[in-house]
Amino acid sequence: xxxxxxxxxxxxxxxxxxxxxxxxxxxxxxxxxxxxxxxxxxxxxxxxxxxxxxxxxxxxxxxxxxxxxxxxxxxxxxxxxxxxxxxxxxxxxxxxxxxxxxxxxxxxxxxxxxxxxxxxxxxxxxxxxxxxxxxxxxxxxxxxxxxxxxxxxxxxxxxxxxxxxxxxxxxxxxxxxxxxxxxxxxxxxxxxxxxxxxxxxxxxxxxxxxxxxxxxxxxxxxxxxxxxxxxxxxxxxxxxxxxxxxxxxxxxxxxxxx
Numbered sequence: 001x002x003x004x005x006x007x008x009x010x011x012x013x014x015x016x017x018x019x020x021x022x023x024x025x026x027x028x029x030x031x032x033x034x035x036x037x038x039x040x041x042x043x044x045x046x047x048x049x050x051x052x053x054x055x056x057x058x059x060x061x062x063x064x065x066x067x068x069x070x071x072x073x074x075x076x077x078x079x080x081x082x083x084x085x086x087x088x089x090x091x092x093x094x095x096x097x098x099x100x101x102x103x104x105x106x107x108x109x110x111x112x113x114x115x116x117x118x119x120x121x122x123x124x125x126x127x128x129x130x131x132x133x134x135x136x137x138x139x140x141x142x143x144x145x146x147x148x149x150x151x152x153x154x155x156x157x158x159x160x161x162x163x164x165x166x167x168x169x170x171x172x173x174x175x176x177x178x179x180x181x182x183x184x185x186x187x188x189x190x191x192x193x194x195x196x197x198x199x200x201x202x203x204x205x206x207x208x209x210x211x212x213x214x215x216x217x218x219x220x221x222x223x224x225x226x227x228x229x230x231x232x233x234x235x236x237x238x239x240x241x242x243x244x245x246x247x248x249x250x251x252x253x254x255x256x257x258x
Contacts, residue, residue, distance in 0.1 A: 044239045049076035049249035051092075051232050061256045064218040068255060070094060072210045072232045076249075079236050082210055087234065089210045093117075093124060096214045097229040098203030105227045105254055116204060119194030121235060122187050126180060129208040134199055141172045143199035150196060157192050164188040216257065228255040 054071040062068055072092055073082055080086025095117065099105045123129065131139040132146075150160050163171070165188050167179035180188070198204055203219040216228055235248040 043241055046236065046239045046242065046245055046247055047077040048247045049074055049079065049234050049236050051234050051249040051251045053230065053232060053251050053253045056230070056253055056255060058253050059256060060253075061258055062216055064216065064257055066216050067213045068216055068230075069213045070207075070211065070230060070232075070253075072251070074210070074234045074249070076234070076236050078239055087210075090127070090129070090208055091124060091234060092208065092210050093120060093233045094207045094209070094212065094214070095229075095231040095233070096205040096207070096216075097231070098219045098223075099227050099229065100223075101225070102227055102254065102256075105229050108229065109252060116198050116201075117233070119190045120206070122183075123191050123194070124208070124235075126183065126191075128191070134204075134206045140175050140177065143195045147195055147199040150192075151200075157189070157196065160192045160195070161185060161188045164191060216255065218257075223257075226257045228257065229253075230255060 052073045052075075054073055056068050056070060060068075072094065074087045074092060075081050076087065082089070082092075097108065097116070099108055132141065132143055134143045136142055137145070146160070149155060150157070163177055165180055165183055165185070168177040169175075171177075202217070205214065207214060214228075214230065219226075230253045231250055232252070233248055233250045235246050237243060238245045238247075
């Protein structure tokens with residue numbers, strides 16, 4: 001408990017647990033109510049979420065072209081615990097990144113910002129991953145397929161932005177792209193930029209959920225060894241009085257290939 005006393009001319013002020021209480025200064029003959037309290041609002045603190053891999057184990061060794069199961073646990077002082085289903089599994093992102101060796105993995109993890117993750121937050125919030133995956137087809141085409149089509153001559157970034165915001169049909173067969181009028185051109189443009197820059201990278205994949213499996217594909221024919229980095233992210237919802245101030249927590253595991 002923190003109590004702070006401030007002596008003014010007429011009153012002694014005690015700040016206790018978020019309230020300001022004024023009491024008569026005993027040195028002056030002033031008559032005021034025995035306990036005059038002025039409530040004040042104290043802005044709550046947002047704590048960073050704790051993200052932890054349960055599996056795979058750190059520095060585990062796997063053969064090429066095998067599947068590694070992963071499991072993530074998230075704890076956040078404001079949002080709750082994933083083990084009690086208080087953290088939406090759809091808001092947990094797991095990135096799989098290939099690098100040539102452990103030294104390059106260490107250098108990669110020292111970055112303060114990861115350009116290959118920027119733009120994904122809007123896609124997660126907009127539930128893009130409910131219909132799309134990065135490398136495999138679900139209800140809609142994979143982001144890799146979209147990348148390959150819209151990087152071709154005649155297809156433009158603006159076309160893709162328009163499809164995201166206003167919907168489309170008949171482009172990928174019978175699948176219908178729903179409208180997303182809540183997205184601005186800027187927000188949709190950030191998504192398109194990520195898709196056209198990273199979705200066709202053979203050494204990069206993304207998954208959604210607290211549990212799943214990652215395919216450790218050999219990214220190039222010449223690769224004999226290497227390291228896959230698994231990184232898990234969760235971005236909290238801020239606090240009740242400051243929902244815009246969000247914090248992202250993360251954890252990582254190194255998987256060595258043989």
